Amino acid sequence: MNPRKGTVETIDPASIDEGKLGFRMTKQRKMVYDVILDEMDHPSASEVFLRVKERMPSISLATVYNCLETLTQAGFVKQVNMDRAPSRYCPNQMDHGHFFCSECGEVRDVFKREGTALGESWSLPRGSRVEQFEMVIKGVCPECAKKAKQNKK
Amino acid sequence: MNPRKGTVETIDPASIDEGKLGFRMTKQRKMVYDVILDEMDHPSASEVFLRVKERMPSISLATVYNCLETLTQAGFVKQVNMDRAPSRYCPNQMDHGHFFCSECGEVRDVFKREGTALGESWSLPRGSRVEQFEMVIKGVCPECAKKAKQNKK
DNA sequence: TCCGAATTTAGAATAATTCTTGATCCAATT
DNA sequence: AATTGGATCAAGAATTATTCTAAATTCGGA
Numbered sequence: 001m002n003p004r005k006g007t008v009e010t011i012d013p014a015s016i017d018e019g020k021l022g023f024r025m026t027k028q029r030k031m032v033y034d035v036i037l038d039e040m041d042h043p044s045a046s047e048v049f050l051r052v053k054e055r056m057p058s059i060s061l062a063t064v065y066n067c068l069e070t071l072t073q074a075g076f077v078k079q080v081n082m083d084r085a086p087s088r089y090c091p092n093q094m095d096h097g098h099f100f101c102s103e104c105g106e107v108r109d110v111f112k113r114e115g116t117a118l119g120e121s122w123s124l125p126r127g128s129r130v131e132q133f134e135m136v137i138k139g140v141c142p143e144c145a146k147k148a149k150q151n152k153k
Numbered sequence: 154m155n156p157r158k159g160t161v162e163t164i165d166p167a168s169i170d171e172g173k174l175g176f177r178m179t180k181q182r183k184m185v186y187d188v189i190l191d192e193m194d195h196p197s198a199s200e201v202f203l204r205v206k207e208r209m210p211s212i213s214l215a216t217v218y219n220c221l222e223t224l225t226q227a228g229f230v231k232q233v234n235m236d237r238a239p240s241r242y243c244p245n246q247m248d249h250g251h252f253f254c255s256e257c258g259e260v261r262d263v264f265k266r267e268g269t270a271l272g273e274s275w276s277l278p279r280g281s282r283v284e285q286f287e288m289v290i291k292g293v294c295p296e297c298a299k300k301a302k303q304n305k306k
Numbered sequence: 307t308c309c310g311a312a313t314t315t316a317g318a319a320t321a322a323t324t325c326t327t328g329a330t331c332c333a334a335t336t
Numbered sequence: 337a338a339t340t341g342g343a344t345c346a347a348g349a350a351t352t353a354t355t356c357t358a359a360a361t362t363c364g365g366a
Contacts (some may be wrong), residue, residue, distance in 0.1 A: 024363080026313070045353080060315045065354065081236060084323075086353060099277065102284065113274045119290070121266045124252065127295030131255065134289045137272070142280030177332080179344065198322080213346045218323065237354070239322060 007111055009093045010037055011076055023070055031056055032067040033076055036091050042098075042107040044086040080107065082136060097135030103144035110137060160264055162246045163190055164229050176223060184209055185220040186229055189244050195251075195260040197239040233260065235289060250288030256297035263290060 013033060018025050035051045036043065043051070049064045068089060071077045077089045082100045090098070092109050095118050099110045112118065119133040140148070166186060171178050188204045189196065196204070202217045221242060224230045230242045235253045243251070245262050248271045252263045265271065271286040293301070 024312070026362085028314070058315085060317095062316075062355085063314055066314075079236070081234060083232070083234060084237075084240065084353090087237065097275065099281065101281075108278070110278075111276055113276050116274045121269045122250065122288075122290065123264055123266050124290070124292075125261070125263075125295050127298055128252065128254075128292055129298050130290055130292040132291040134291070135275075136287045136289070137275070137277070137283055138285040138287070139277075139281055139283040142278050145280055145282050177343070179331085181345075211346080213348095215324085215347075216345055219345075237322090 007092075007094060007096070007109065008040065010040075010091045011093065013037070021074065023074070028052075028056070028059055028063050029067045029070060031059070032064060033071055033091070036071075036077055036089055040091065042080060042088040042090050044088050046086065048089065080134075080136075082107070082138070097137060099137045099139065099141070101141035101144055102138055103140050103148070106141060108141070110135075160245075160247060160249070160262065161193065163193075163244045164246065166190070174227065176227070181205075181209070181212055181216050182220045182223060184212070185217060186224055186244070189224075189230055189242055193244065195233060195241040195243050197241050199239065201242065233287075233289075235260070235291070250290060252290045252292065252294070254294035254297055255291060256293050256301070259294060261294070263288075 013030060016025055023029075031052050032048055035048055038051075045064055045068055046061070048068065049059070049061050052059050052064060068077070068079075072079050072089070077091045080088045080090050080098050082088075082098075088107055090107075090109070094109075094111070096109045096111050097118065099108050100106075101108075112120075118135060119130060122133075124130065166183060169178055176182075184205050185201055188201055191204075198217055198221055199214070201221065202212070202214050205212050205217060221230070221232075225232050225242070230244045233241045233243050233251050235241075235251075241260055243260075243262070247262075247264070249262045249264050250271065252261050253259075254261075265273075271288060272283060275286075277283065
């Protein structure tokens with residue numbers, strides 16, 4: 001599942017201290033988080049909804065949105081956006097960016113070379129406060145690029 | 154207007170060779186592009202619409218969207234997205250990223266330090282084809298950070 | 307157990323964008 | 337100069353991801 005050793009790092013649900021959380025880790029929130037951890041494939045809200053529904057049929061889409069917002073605010077997951085497509089959710093805590101394949105639509109985590117941080121070497125206006133760096137790369141993934149090549153032959 | 158020398162570079166409307174364009178540079182398209190060049194402040198589609206409407210009252214919002222799409226595909230402007238907020242449009246041809254102030258909502262171009270390209274030092278899956286790098290930085294701009302400080306006193 | 311705040315639910319509402327359809331424009335050809 | 341066909345435009349309807357609303361439910365603490 002992991003493309004490289006050490007490129008995935010998530011928050012262990014078992015380690016969550018609800019007291020320090022500021023909100024309750026309800027059944028729904030836990031289930032939404034579990035579903036995202038299960039596949040790590042950057043699902044959208046409605047994909048999460050479908051998957052959670054299988055194990056918890058009474059959950060509503062609005063709740064999934066609520067849970068995703070809470071989990072995002074708490075830092076459990078990151079919301080990932082590409083153009084105007086539905087937001088996707090990523091539980092990887094590492095410093096990384098996202099690659100979107102314009103052929104198959106897949107999203108995958110991508111990393112900087114050894115020793116360089118996401119925000120490194122950016123020259124920002126003096127006095128600005130940074131809350132978040134986000135790198136999005138659009139292109140064609142190796143699998144789709146290969147297929148495209150074969151179709152040409 | 155330019156924060157630093159050499160940080161803005163746009164396509165001169167006068168230099169456009171319609172023959173090579175693949176589409177007509179119509180009144181509407183030209184006006185939309187002109188309006189974006191005029192302020193360089195990353196307007197949204199409806200902001201563009203309002204500004205164009207002043208000089209061309211008969212234009213429709215749908216046409217503004219169409220023009221923006223054409224101009225984007227042709228590489229005249231870049232569509233810039235932040236979370237799920239309305240897309241904004243940037244005519245700066247330089248290799249750069251965008252800083253979003255979460256206080257005032259302003260967007261500004263930001264640049265990498267001398268000699269480093271946007272896509273530099275990213276380690277991508279072997280065989281992937283990159284079409285676009287996009288860096289989005291969220292935070293508080295110097296002006297808003299200053300105001301916040303003063304309010305605390 | 308009871309209370310109140312937090313959370314969930316269902317459905318309505320919102321808003322940016324896209325789609326549809328008919329009208330208009332314009333360059334190339336007759 | 338008139339004709340024609342494809343590109344473009346305009347207006348409004350449709351779409352869709354997301355947010356909002358209001359009522360019901362849950363749950364921890366008094």
